[in-house]
Amino acid sequence: MRTLLDAHGDALGHGAAAGPTVVKVNRDELTGLADAAGTDAGALVRGWLAAGSEAVIVTDGAAPTRVDTASARYTVESPRVPTRSAVGSGDAFAAGLVRSLLTDPAGGWPAHLRLAAACGASNAASVLARLAAEHPPSALIDRVVVRTEAGR
Ligand SMILES: Nc1ncnc2c1ncn2[C@@H]1O[C@H](COP(=O)(O)OP(=O)(O)OP(=O)(O)O)[C@@H](O)[C@H]1O
Numbered sequence: 001m002r003t004l005l006d007a008h009g010d011a012l013g014h015g016a017a018a019g020p021t022v023v024k025v026n027r028d029e030l031t032g033l034a035d036a037a038g039t040d041a042g043a044l045v046r047g048w049l050a051a052g053s054e055a056v057i058v059t060d061g062a063a064p065t066r067v068d069t070a071s072a073r074y075t076v077e078s079p080r081v082p083t084r085s086a087v088g089s090g091d092a093f094a095a096g097l098v099r100s101l102l103t104d105p106a107g108g109w110p111a112h113l114r115l116a117a118a119c120g121a122s123n124a125a126s127v128l129a130r131l132a133a134e135h136p137p138s139a140l141i142d143r144v145v146v147r148t149e150a151g152r
Pocket residue numbers: 025026027059060061062064065078079080081083086087088089090091092093116117118119120121122124
């Protein structure tokens with residue numbers, strides 16, 4: 001079974017140790033756990049990959065998303081949108097990621113991350129926690145920039 005963990009605090013620490021397929025956190029959740037555990041964020045990420053996760057994704061609002069896998073590191077730049085409320089953008093990002101993983105399993109991380117970021121940005125352009133009808137993911141996805149640093 002493939003799993004995605006989006007949590008903070010103790011639930012994040014204990015859940016990530018179980019090796020979910022994907023760990024998706026925001027920067028505050030990662031640094032919060034690192035501070036509480038007396039370690040640094042990089043060590044946590046490396047530990048989660050060693051525990052079996054295929055990808056550790058750290059979102060940071062409109063700033064670039066950092067993604068680590070066993071073989072590569074990615075930076076994801078979201079398209080600029082008129083931001084109305086980013087509440088729920090993490091959930092929209094996770095939903096887009098899962099959709100891509102399920103419908104295009106061979107697509108690769110850059111493709112999965114493109115749909116995820118397009119969904120997160122679309123949600124940010126909506127006052128309510130939902131995709132913005134005037135800025136749908138399909139209109140944003142080609143403006144997502146994914147940079148790959150191979151051989152980590
Ligand atoms: N203002 C924005 N403009 C464009 N894209 C955004 C913006 N805010 C968020 N996003 C997109 O949504 C993704 C997730 O956002 P964020 O880091 O705020 O998640 P989060 O803190 O988990 O949110 P929440 O817990 O409220 O669902 C970002 O990586 C980015 O792709």
